[in-house]
Amino acid sequence: MLGLKDVSNRVLEARYAVRGPIVRRAQELQKRGKEIIWCNIGNPQALKQEPLTYIRQILSLVEYPDLLNDKHVDEIFPSDVIEKARFIIAHSKHGLGAYTVSQGFEFVRDAVSKFITKRDDITARAEDIYLTDGASQGAQFVLSMLIANPNDGVMIPIPQYPLYSALISLLGGKQVNYFLDEDNDWQLSQASLEQSIKDAKQKGINTKAIVVINPGNPTGAVLDHENIEMIIEFAREHNLSIIADEVYQENIYDNEKKFISFAKVMCELDVRDVSLFSLHSASKGYLGECGQRAGYLEVRNIPTNVNNELLKLRSIGLCSNAAGQIILYLMVNPPKKGDESYELFTKEKSGILNSLKRKAHLLSKGLDSVDGIECKTPSGAMYVFPRIDLPDKKTDSDYCLSLLESTGVCVVPGSGFGQLPGTWHFRATFLPPEDQIKQVVEKIEDFHTKYTNV
């Protein structure tokens, strides 16, 4: 029989705190009847965010096209929903039950390329787009290609989203940390990047790529133009590919800030010798369709022979789920002004984004007012990442476990994302409903005071 000794070290060493031991403990407690407030993961619809009506109406018709022939269909669905469903059915050809081509429906990739063009005023091509089961899968494909040897390294921010450290471990590569500057709003500094790659080199690591998460997870920071330019120049100088995780591009809550894509800045600078892999997803933004597993990967400045290898890799898993591909299509192709659904769609969308903004403030300000907790107001994404003072010999894992046991609030220790040694943090999403956010603040305040006064 199989034993732990037979399991690959790459698996044994991988860590994914977002669903790690504290979350499993929370699941146990919930089964025993304890009320849990799930702040561990950016899973909007598990926290009462409703799906957009437009998206689900169309999916409903596309899953069961016979419904379009029902005599009541015009009473049930808005005219633009019916029209869009007919368009999708005509273009998907075999419906949702057939494997699509490996990169995904061509009409969806066309729509994604037009979305990029409209967003950034740059050209984009359907053949450079891969539809994926969530952005995670896109990251997996890219890192599978790039990590060729045990001393191949990938730079990741600290703190980071632990998908990246987990994939690097699973693929047998080396994690090369660069530290974000907490005191400077978690921005990147060239000095920190240079230090990081220099240290890696001294350890014999061949650094091949840099991961940038913008807006930041867990930090909530939004990178400015200058920062992005600096990173592109750094990547060029060190011959690194850039993996730009841009899944939170719609989640910006600071009126002074704006999402700028790596693709746009690269085109502006006319940089053609730095390979770029950009990730986007329907799980975040205002759709929050996590369970549908829909994302895309766009590649730029990749020679055709490398793109062919990526295509082969993608083809081994056949294709991403077809319903998810349709959701992605709708994400980049929302109803237009004048369409029957436009008003409801816009109302739902701004309802979600405005509520997120309020909750980002509520949670961060609330926590920041607690003695011993320092919490920045996030400019983007879905999380706060407060810094906490802890008693001697206590770790953030101890803290988060105690918090869970005594209050039912489930957050993830900063160690799961990485942090400057000697500092402690936790990540909490501000997705729960507003009344629950208030409870979370009260519970944490009460807990923190007791915990640190022992």
Next chain:
Amino acid sequence: MLGLKDVSNRVLEARYAVRGPIVRRAQELQKRGKEIIWCNIGNPQALKQEPLTYIRQILSLVEYPDLLNDKHVDEIFPSDVIEKARFIIAHSKHGLGAYTVSQGFEFVRDAVSKFITKRDDITARAEDIYLTDGASQGAQFVLSMLIANPNDGVMIPIPQYPLYSALISLLGGKQVNYFLDEDNDWQLSQASLEQSIKDAKQKGINTKAIVVINPGNPTGAVLDHENIEMIIEFAREHNLSIIADEVYQENIYDNEKKFISFAKVMCELDVRDVSLFSLHSASKGYLGECGQRAGYLEVRNIPTNVNNELLKLRSIGLCSNAAGQIILYLMVNPPKKGDESYELFTKEKSGILNSLKRKAHLLSKGLDSVDGIECKTPSGAMYVFPRIDLPDKKTDSDYCLSLLESTGVCVVPGSGFGQLPGTWHFRATFLPPEDQIKQVVEKIEDFHTKYTNV
């Protein structure tokens, strides 16, 4: 910029002929207006198989639950469909838009375990079931765990479904071939297994698992009880885990044969010291819902600490797509006698399976009658794997490419699956509509005669 030299050898060396160069060439030809008959891949709904009404009606309601509140809903949907949709919505709790727990919805895993119990008269547990984006993903998880070192080997049948060779390459392990006996209806022989593991040992390979595909892909062979017993004993003796790819379990066309699961035989023999990983899918059978990416992995005789590692690995990609999980639920929970949908469901199901049976005969007998082609009638799965005589210096890849160029029939060369050196084959699926199957036979007959008489 990234170059081919930067791409991992594991990726460069992976091959997946089912979507390989010949298929890409077929896509090009189709774009230029050539009519292609797609016999390269088991993709039923791309070849005019209709989805089951019951499945799609329920999905339609579950994607858009508001439809249940429409005053016409009772006129549009059968009562059992409405009832089942309500049940699913109640049990999925957050609908299809939230990440589910990593292993998948508990009520779906419960239903899968009951399905196994009913099928095999053995116990099964929801905690041993992992819902996956198609069976391919389950295979990937298992092999990721098992391939720990470059000299770790996995036994695979020759011919095989090339997912396995591709995954072994991507994970940096060693492929250990065992040959199926073409002259004995592609059954396994103990002598061949023993020879294979002995040869591997001599090469310094540490063989850790054996993959068995039953019913066979591409062979169509259905393993008998004795064969399965033999394999289990062999695995025990050599301390191998068994990966049982059982995705074609519903696709049996020979009245004398019957699908027997590895789990059932293991329980009958009371074997508790051989680890078993069983794969199943909603892509094949009579559902053919390939594009929905729905499958499951069941584990047996796995210690808890190893199961925990598998759970961690699964959690890194978060969860399989939720709509696919629902399809899997419906696959193991079809309408019952007396339900309003029962009659239509049964009619559609038997229509599909009977047609597959007729087409298996049509294609295999047709090809077998061609001079220079020897084609067994498959007992199961969705393919024929005829042996072909070729002129000197011609390979099966040359043959399949010429066939494509001159007739538009797209099949996959035997070399993509592996074959005894000196023999040539191709794999063709018998999924196209019956009138097309006749055309395929005529086209291949005509082509083969010309090709071999040059």
